[in-house]
Amino acid sequence: MRTPLSYEELTANFDWHLAERELGYRPGDPINIAWMCSDRICQLDLADKLALLWEDYQGNEKRFTYDDIRILSNTIAQFLLGLGIQPGERVCLFLDRVPELYIGFLGILKMGAVAQPLFSAFGEESLLVRLADAGTSAILTQKKHLYKIRKVRGLLPNLQHVIVVDADSAALWEHETAFAMEQAPRVEHFSAYPTTAESPSVLHYTSGTTGQPKGAQHVHYSIIAQYLTAKWALDLQPDDIYWCNADPGWVTGTSYGIIGPWSNGITQVVLDSGFNAERWYEFIEKYRVTVWYSAPTAIRLLMKEGAEIVRRHDLSSLRHLASVGEPLNPEAVLWSKEVFGKPFHDTFWQTETGCIVIGNLPGMVIKPGSMGKPFPGITATVLDPKSGEPVNRAGVAGLIALRPGWPSQIRGYWNNEAGYRAKFKNGWYLCGDRASIDPDGYFWFMGRDDDVINTGGHLVGPFEIESALLGCPAVAESAVVAKPDAVNMEVVKAYVTLKRGFKPSDNLELEIMNSIRKRLSPLAMPQEIEFVDSLPKTRSGKIVRRILRCKEFNEPVGDLSTIMEE
Amino acid sequence: MDEITKVVRDYIIREYVQEGDDREITETTPLISSGLVDSFSMVSLLRFLEKKYAIHIPDTDATPEAFDTVERIVALVRQFQKTEVGSV
Numbered sequence: 001m002r003t004p005l006s007y008e009e010l011t012a013n014f015d016w017h018l019a020e021r022e023l024g025y026r027p028g029d030p031i032n033i034a035w036m037c038s039d040r041i042c043q044l045d046l047a048d049k050l051a052l053l054w055e056d057y058q059g060n061e062k063r064f065t066y067d068d069i070r071i072l073s074n075t076i077a078q079f080l081l082g083l084g085i086q087p088g089e090r091v092c093l094f095l096d097r098v099p100e101l102y103i104g105f106l107g108i109l110k111m112g113a114v115a116q117p118l119f120s121a122f123g124e125e126s127l128l129v130r131l132a133d134a135g136t137s138a139i140l141t142q143k144k145h146l147y148k149i150r151k152v153r154g155l156l157p158n159l160q161h162v163i164v165v166d167a168d169s170a171a172l173w174e175h176e177t178a179f180a181m182e183q184a185p186r187v188e189h190f191s192a193y194p195t196t197a198e199s200p201s202v203l204h205y206t207s208g209t210t211g212q213p214k215g216a217q218h219v220h221y222s223i224i225a226q227y228l229t230a231k232w233a234l235d236l237q238p239d240d241i242y243w244c245n246a247d248p249g250w251v252t253g254t255s256y257g258i259i260g261p262w263s264n265g266i267t268q269v270v271l272d273s274g275f276n277a278e279r280w281y282e283f284i285e286k287y288r289v290t291v292w293y294s295a296p297t298a299i300r301l302l303m304k305e306g307a308e309i310v311r312r313h314d315l316s317s318l319r320h321l322a323s324v325g326e327p328l329n330p331e332a333v334l335w336s337k338e339v340f341g342k343p344f345h346d347t348f349w350q351t352e353t354g355c356i357v358i359g360n361l362p363g364m365v366i367k368p369g370s371m372g373k374p375f376p377g378i379t380a381t382v383l384d385p386k387s388g389e390p391v392n393r394a395g396v397a398g399l400i401a402l403r404p405g406w407p408s409q410i411r412g413y414w415n416n417e418a419g420y421r422a423k424f425k426n427g428w429y430l431c432g433d434r435a436s437i438d439p440d441g442y443f444w445f446m447g448r449d450d451d452v453i454n455t456g457g458h459l460v461g462p463f464e465i466e467s468a469l470l471g472c473p474a475v476a477e478s479a480v481v482a483k484p485d486a487v488n489m490e491v492v493k494a495y496v497t498l499k500r501g502f503k504p505s506d507n508l509e510l511e512i513m514n515s516i517r518k519r520l521s522p523l524a525m526p527q528e529i530e531f532v533d534s535l536p537k538t539r540s541g542k543i544v545r546r547i548l549r550c551k552e553f554n555e556p557v558g559d560l561s562t563i564m565e566e
Numbered sequence: 567m568d569e570i571t572k573v574v575r576d577y578i579i580r581e582y583v584q585e586g587d588d589r590e591i592t593e594t595t596p597l598i599s600s601g602l603v604d605s606f607s608m609v610s611l612l613r614f615l616e617k618k619y620a621i622h623i624p625d626t627d628a629t630p631e632a633f634d635t636v637e638r639i640v641a642l643v644r645q646f647q648k649t650e651v652g653s654v
Contacts, residue, residue: 057600096601121604147585275630276599301605304629456606486625488606506617513610514581522606 002237004362007373010232014376016407019228023263030194033201033223034077034110037262038070039192050267053241053287054099057273062099066265069103072181074190076107079179083161085138087112087193090203092131092139093248094149096120097272100165100181101248104140105258109201109220112193113137116203116215119249120145125468125519128152129212130205131159134414143167146176197221203414204251206351207461209450215414216251216351222408223263225355229375230260233347234291235320235362242268243284244293250458251351252324255408256293277305281313288317295325297456299332299344300487310339320362322347325457326489327445330368346371348443350431350459352423354408358400358443371435371443379403380443381428382435388426394439397446401428451545453482455490458523462545465516465524469494472512474502479535481549483528494526495535495548504531567593570619570643575636577614582607593637598630608633615639621646 024040025031041051047067054062064072085091091108093115095101101117108115116134118127120142127148131139138161141149149162150173162176169178195201201220205213230236234256242261246252261268269287273279275298284292321336321344328346337343347359348371358380360372374380381390382398391398402409409429413420423430434446453460462480469478476499483493496512498504509529517525536547550557567575571593579591582603589595589602597603603611612628615621623646632642 057596144584144587272601274598274601274603275605276596276634277631279599297605301630304626305631506613510610510613510617513613517607517610522604525606525610527606527609 004235006363007361010361010363011376016224016228016377019224019407023224023227025224027197030192031197031220031223032109032112032192032195033220033259033263034073034106034108035192036223036227037259038066038073038106038110041066041262041265042070044265046265049265051262052099052102053267053269054097055269055271055273055283057271057279064099064103066262069106069262071186071188072103073106073110074187075184076104076179076181077111077190077192078187079184080107080113080138081111083138083163083177085111085113085161087195088114088200089137090114090116090134092116092118092134092136094118094120094122094127094139094141094145095165096142096144097247097270098142098165099270100140102258102270103181104165105248105254106262109195110190110192112195112199114200114203115254116205117248117250117254118205119247119521119523121523122148122249122521123517123519124148124151125471126464126521126524128155129464130215131156133205133212134203134215137161138163140165140179143171195220198411200411202254204254204351206251207452207459207464208419209452209461210463211419211461212464212467213461214416214419216410217412217414218354218408219411222255222354223259225377225406225408226255226259227263229356230256230266231264233345233356233359233361233375234260234293234322236261236264236266236291238265240266240290240319241287241317242266242291242293243271243287243289244268245295245298246293246324251354252293252295252457255354256324275301277302277309281310281315284315284318285313290317290319291322292318292320293322293324294344295457296323296328296332297325297488299323299328299336303332303335304487307339315340318342321345322359324349324356326454327369327371333366333368343368348372348445352410352429353402353406353431354410355406357402357406367438367440367442369444370438371445373441373443378406382437382443383425383428383430385449388428391437395436397434397436399449400431400433400435400443401425402431403427404429448482451481451549453480453490453492455482455485455492455523456488460492460524465492465494465520465526468516468520468524469496469512471519472515474498474508475512477535477543479543479545479548480526481545481552483552485527491527492524493528493530493548493552495530495532497532497534568640570640571636573618574615574639574643578603578611578636581610581614591636593640594635596634597636598634603633605630611639615643619643619647
């Protein structure tokens with residue numbers, strides 16, 4: 001087992017070229033993430049090594065070696081080309097955590113198209129907004145999700161192919177195609193499309209305060225950062241069995257649920273199941289998981305189940321624990337030390353950064369509750385909100401900002417240049433979060449700097465939910481804000497005024513909640529709806545969410561005299 | 567099948583089983599661990615139970631484990647029906 005290097009050793013003379021050399025990449029050469037994660041690993045004499053151990057909630061298991069994922073991603077790539085899909089086109093993955101999701105991701109990239117993973121719990125309205133914006137050509141899905149696609153397909157002129165991975169042709173409609181990955185003729189040889197460093201690779205949709213979700217556009221060069229951060233921040237080593245809880249519908253599930261581990265030639269395990277503490281511990285015990293990348297919400301749910309259940313399982317295989325999604329509270333770090341014998345290492349990053357940018361690295365002293373320090377090669381600071389200059393004083397809050405230029409930084413938002421430009425100030429990229437830095441250089445998270453809601457580690461934009469609420473027959477106006485929550489850090493709360501003729505009731509609240517859950521997603525469903533007579537507004541009639549948010553967090557609102565109506 | 571079981575099962579089929587999903591929901595079908603109902607959606611299920619049966623189920627009891635099957639949900643409802651009656 002490798003002893004982790006100290007933070008000082010990692011940062012001394014750091015250069016991203018180190019990762020380029022380890023991956024055998026020379027600037028200017030073609031670089032293709034899928035080839036790097038499959039063919040290259042096979043060429044390293046690891047063709048027979050397990051790449052993916054997959055299990056569903058019923059205990060059905062599948063195993064895929066690196067040679068399997070090489071051949072199966074070839075097979076998918078060839079199939080997509082055969083449909084007439086061209087490099088650069090967007091191909092959506094709308095799948096539960098089935099093997100086709102992970103291997104399909106590589107297949108799409110291998111033929112030069114752009115992978116657009118979407119969380120399979122999205123309802124038809126969330127799906128429509130994201131597919132329409134991206135002009136998506138094809139979608140890979142399961143028959144259980146087909147009904148959502150069928151509802152919106154007529155509104156998506158670019159969507160030419162609906163590919164169903166688990167259905168017979170007989171059950172499908174016109175322009176829907178059955179494709180069974182494991183039954184299809186295996187394609188032994190396929191020349192990966194010669195994408196270059198700046199070729200688009202992945203399009204992940206993320207939420208902002210205003211407007212509909214934005215497509216964060218990544219490039220193939222991102223693998224340089226994802227490879228090295230997986231190796232150093234998650235401490236992945238050749239014999240590890242790695243488990244990332246994240247769904248590839250979100251960026252953690254692709255950066256560290258596919259690219260990070262597979263570019264390192266690691267065996268990863270996937271459990272396609274909902275949360276169940278007993279089941280999770282059984283899974284770790286059964287597969288002897290050594291590195292576990294989880295999320296604060298999951299950890300807090302495990303804490304609720306108690307320590308006794310942990311003692312019933314042999315979890316001695318665990319060597320390194322890490323967390324991402326929202327700040328990990330000190331209690332969770334201390335609890336994991338007590339019950340697992342090792343702490344969770346918190347990491348900070350977001351869709352736009354593509355890789356861990358601040359974290360508690362394996363060789364560092366952990367300060368429970370801290371985000372850690374900038375990853376080597378990342379220049380991070382906090383800016384004064386007014387001047388836009390670095391605060392440069394320990395303990396003083398500011399906006400978390402990164403000096404642009406790391407390999408996995410997004411190259412833009414799809415069709416939204418203005419939105420992308422707005423993310424920069426004085427030559428810094430703004431993360432949208434507030435923090436302070438202590439005298440030792442550790443960052444301490446303080447909260448979002450906007451109205452975006454971080455619920456269970458997922459960012460949810462208020463605008464999309466407010467728009468959907470207006471689609472409910474009873475709703476006249478709404479304002480959606482974060483509400484503090486012990487497990488999810490924040491949950492969605494909606495303030496609603498009703499149209500004439502409607503009266504507040506428990507039935508109406510439940511009806512609205514279920515409507516949003518089905519049309520958008522369970523994450524977007526308000527966990528609480530407060531019916532009010534009116535909403536706070538500016539003189540120009542704009543709803544002031546800040547007042548409602550401060551009410552939820554029991555914080556002072558500050559001076560509003562200049563913006564509020566008389 | 568008793569009345570509460572029928573009401574809970576019917577509600578889950580109506581609200582959570584997607585169109586085209588032909589799986590059968592029995593009293594012991596895993597709901598949370600199968601991914602049919604996630605922890606966020608659990609809140610609307612909880613709200614339905616509290617409203618329908620005029621009970622309050624505290625957060626400490628409303629765990630993913632306690633909501634994992636129709637059978638367990640019904641047991642939870644009965645437990646708090648007794649509590650509410652006892653507290654009057």
